[in-house]
Amino acid sequence: MDQDLQGYRQKIDGIDEELVRLFRERMEVCADIAQWKAKNGQPVYDARRERSLLSRVADLAGEEMDEYVRVLYTTIMDLSKAYQKRRTHPGELYGQLRTALENTPQLFPQRAMVACQGVEGAYSQLAAEKFFRLPNIMYCNTFESVFAAIEAGLCRYGVLPVENSTAGSVNKVYDLMVAHKFYIVRSLRLKVDHNLLAKPGVRLEDVREVYSHQQAISQCQGFLSRHPEIHVNVCENTAAAAKLVAESDRTDIAALSSRACAEQYGLSCLAASVQDTGNNYTRFICISKNMEVYPGADRTSIMIVVPHKPGTLYSVLSRFYALGINLTKLESRPIPDRDFEFMFYFDIDASVYAPQLSQVLADLEAQYPEFRYLGSYSEIM
Numbered sequence: 603m604d605q606d607l608q609g610y611r612q613k614i615d616g617i618d619e620e621l622v623r624l625f626r627e628r629m630e631v632c633a634d635i636a637q638w639k640a641k642n643g644q645p646v647y648d649a650r651r652e653r654s655l656l657s658r659v660a661d662l663a664g665e666e667m668d669e670y671v672r673v674l675y676t677t678i679m680d681l682s683k684a685y686q687k688r689r690t691h692p693g694e695l696y697g698q699l700r701t702a703l704e705n706t707p708q709l710f711p712q713r714a715m716v717a718c719q720g721v722e723g724a725y726s727q728l729a730a731e732k733f734f735r736l737p738n739i740m741y742c743n744t745f746e747s748v749f750a751a752i753e754a755g756l757c758r759y760g761v762l763p764v765e766n767s768t769a770g771s772v773n774k775v776y777d778l779m780v781a782h783k784f785y786i787v788r789s790l791r792l793k794v795d796h797n798l799l800a801k802p803g804v805r806l807e808d809v810r811e812v813y814s815h816q817q818a819i820s821q822c823q824g825f826l827s828r829h830p831e832i833h834v835n836v837c838e839n840t841a842a843a844a845k846l847v848a849e850s851d852r853t854d855i856a857a858l859s860s861r862a863c864a865e866q867y868g869l870s871c872l873a874a875s876v877q878d879t880g881n882n883y884t885r886f887i888c889i890s891k892n893m894e895v896y897p898g899a900d901r902t903s904i905m906i907v908v909p910h911k912p913g914t915l916y917s918v919l920s921r922f923y924a925l926g927i928n929l930t931k932l933e934s935r936p937i938p939d940r941d942f943e944f945m946f947y948f949d950i951d952a953s954v955y956a957p958q959l960s961q962v963l964a965d966l967e968a969q970y971p972e973f974r975y976l977g978s979y980s981e982i983m
């Protein structure tokens with residue numbers, strides 16, 4: 603029996619050798635076709651030709667194998683198109699990335715003008731103070747205003763939250779990623795503790811209303827459910843909630859906010875660390891209008907809009923698998939004003955110097971017209 607299995611395996615090895623030889627030959631012919639199309643002004647993609655080819659190979663495969671062959675040849679054709687585009691229209695990203703690596707200083711700046719959403723004491727401010735030793739902070743009312751400040755040249759960097767370990771992604775920021783062109787230059791995970799803050803002398807049993815950001819409220823549902831007598835109000839951020847309580851004449855309101863805000867606005871802590879889990883982190887990104895890639899960058903973020911048809915996401919994911927590249931995040935978001943179309947956000951775990959990263963970025967840039975490179979960076983704790 604073992605001898606029979608060994609014989610089968612040898613037969614498979616021989617077939618694989620022939621498949622690889624034929625695949626290389628096919629790709630060489632694809633390169634010749636690409637040159638001809640470029641010379642004669644023809645596009646790489648030919649929908650009619652692809653439909654005809656898929657139908658033909660499915661017929662050749664027979665009823666039992668037709669679906670398997672369709673999947674195989676869809677992948678082969680995706681690889682062929684990417685290869686053709688790389689041969690005839692080399693992407694700009696590789697050159698831009700190399701230039702950024704050469705021109706970016708060796709050390710991340712310690713001082714900078716930084717835009718943050720919120721007011722003094724916001725978690726974005728705490729994140730900015732971890733990114734930079736001496737940040738000059740410009741406070742903005744909205745996430746949109748942070749992007750606008752960078753685009754207008756009012757500041758060099760912006761700091762934004764993108765996800766929380768308990769409440770999930772900050773969807774508004776992902777939507778703004780689609781609308782604005784910028785680059786992530788660094789990220790960090792900030793430990794978040796929510797505390798119930800009120801004016802000095804106020805007791806917990808006196809509180810009838812609490813103010814905070816929606817994310818903080820969702821992270822403290824256990825505590826709030828134990829106090830059904832407290833009405834919950836949403837405001838723009840946790841620091842603004844603390845400021846509102848401090849400036850109000852009322853003594854029956856409180857805020858879910860940070861310890862830093864208690865000190866900043868002279869409030870007392872009625873209940874500490876009231877979030878549902880002690881392992882509560884928010885991930886912040888530092889963004890810039892210019893591409894900056896600092897030494898040690900080992901994470902890359904991209905966005906891709908894929909056609910709304912079966913197998914398109916699989917086609918993207920198969921590139922990472924084939925090159926042994928790990929994904930640390932995959933997020934989908936509907937595109938505003940475009941029915942049934944989605945943007946996919948990827949965090950790629952790979953050194954910026956790895957040849958596999960350059961290859962997958964080049965392939966995806968060539969294959970997908972709506973491909974967006976968001977930056978290569980390192981993450982600090």
